[in-house]
Amino acid sequence: MPSPGKCFVYPVYNPSNQQLIAEVPDMGEEDVVMAVREAYSTQKGWAGLTAKERSGVLRRWFNLITQNTDDLAKIVSLECGKPLAEATLEIKYGASFVEWFAEEAKRVYGDIVPTSAKDRRLLVIKQPVGVAALITPWNFPSAMVTRKAAPALAAGCTTVIKPSEETPFSTLALAELAQQAGVPPGVLNVVTCSRQSVAKVGESLSKSQLVSKLSFTGSTHVGKILMAQGADSMKRLSLELGGNAPFIVFNSADIPLAAKHAVFTKYRNAGQTCICTNRLLVQSGVHDQFVEEMVKAVGALKQGDPFTEGVNLGPLINEPAAKKVEQHVADAVKKGGHLIVGGKRNSTLGGTFFEPSIVTGITTEMMMSQQEIFGPVAGIIKFQEEEEAIALANSTRYGLASYVFSRDIGQVWRTSEGLEFGMVGVNEGGISTEMTPFGGVKESGFGREGSRYGMDEYQYIKYICMGNIK
DSSP, X not given: OOOTTOOOEEEEEOTTTOOXXXXXXXXXXXXXXXXXHHHHHHHHHHHHSOHHHHHHHHXXXXXXXXXXXXXXXXXXXXXXXXXXXXXXXXXHHHHXXXXXXXXXXXXXXXXXXXXXXTTOEEEEEEEEOSEEEEEOOSSSTTHHHHHHHHHHHHHTXXXXXXXXXXXXXXXXXXXXXXXXXXXXXXXXXXXXXXXXXXXXXXXXXXXXXXXXEEEEEXXXXXXXXXXXXXXXXXXXXXXXXXXXXXXXXXXXXXXXXXXXXHHHHHHGGGGOSTTSEEEEEEXXXXXXXXXXXXXXXXXXXXXXXXXXXXXXXXXXSSHHHHHHHHHXXXXXXXXXXXXXXXXXXXXXXXXXXXXXXXXXXXXXXXXXXXXXXXXXXXXXXXXXXXXXXXXXXXXXXXXXXXXXXXXXXXXXHHHHHHOOSSEEEESOSOOOOTTSOBOOEETTEEXXXXXXXXXXXXXXXXXXXXXXXX
């Protein structure tokens, strides 16, 4: 809740039709201070529960999310523009992290270390870091909350969640279900704010001496700002930042399969995911065949209102996003790219609906080779040799996800090991699950979410030396 006496609100709009959904509190620095203090005051009590007790609360939260999947998916579609079927998958994906960390809560093990002194015993234990600030993005407004909050709560941390100003309702709904599941007051807090307030709110979280951990998913630019702001308090960070994912198709690849997965990784959520294919690198021997397969697959996509049955491509999140995609296409065509499909806004749907597009003849000088497109535009680069593909893939300051399609096992190993990325999908575009570590290298950030490594981000290691034991 906002601080007493404060009643500022801001509007949230449906990106599909620009209609007002509702207004939410526009909180500020005072509200952050209140939320952080509340989280700090309740942390010891939450951590004092047994692992099994925390696990039980998370299990109940998982059950409630699962029971309310349809309603939660509708909220995602309404505020994010994601097609309803895809939004439903997001809810299930997000719930999987709550289930996983409900189980992992009971598996936080320490070590007994051998000693050279007979009267000593050396132990290593893991303890929660304290209050965790979680800043989540708009493109996965539900799953990014659970992927961060579930391991934090499982580890014994309390949380302050700052959702994107574009998509606050998914977070608020999840917080309500967490309360129903038995998460005590003050353990999971939510601070909503407008675009005008977001910089101050983020700064308050990153500079707070009571916040021990900050996890952020968003742009590299903002990640660097938060990192600098948290330096004075030596804030522990997890940063999942920008990507520039290469999708490499070798001559030995199963081309229909590669095209199918390329369409999935490129056009999911209208190209607005951090692990979306950003550069399609196709070997010369199969280039034309691959382009033909892509054109057929893209032609089968149905764009429209997210609540219409059969729609699998929604709008871009807002007007600046649409303008950015237009700039990328114009830049590519100006510099010699060939527009094969699409290339403009959907004239029938209007607004921020951008046609699924394909551009060939992409070069490294073009914007879409160097920057995240974050839209439904596939840029295809032709290459000759394996070494060239790896060099092209690595010629970016980002290193989040990458994809390789080949039936040559030696080539698969050489390429997978040579790629400077935190994740590699081999003959597979759907790489993210709750059981595996999600994260990047270089300017795509550091830290891992999901898997058994995910809770390490919210714990510190304590060494205990017991001496003079007779």
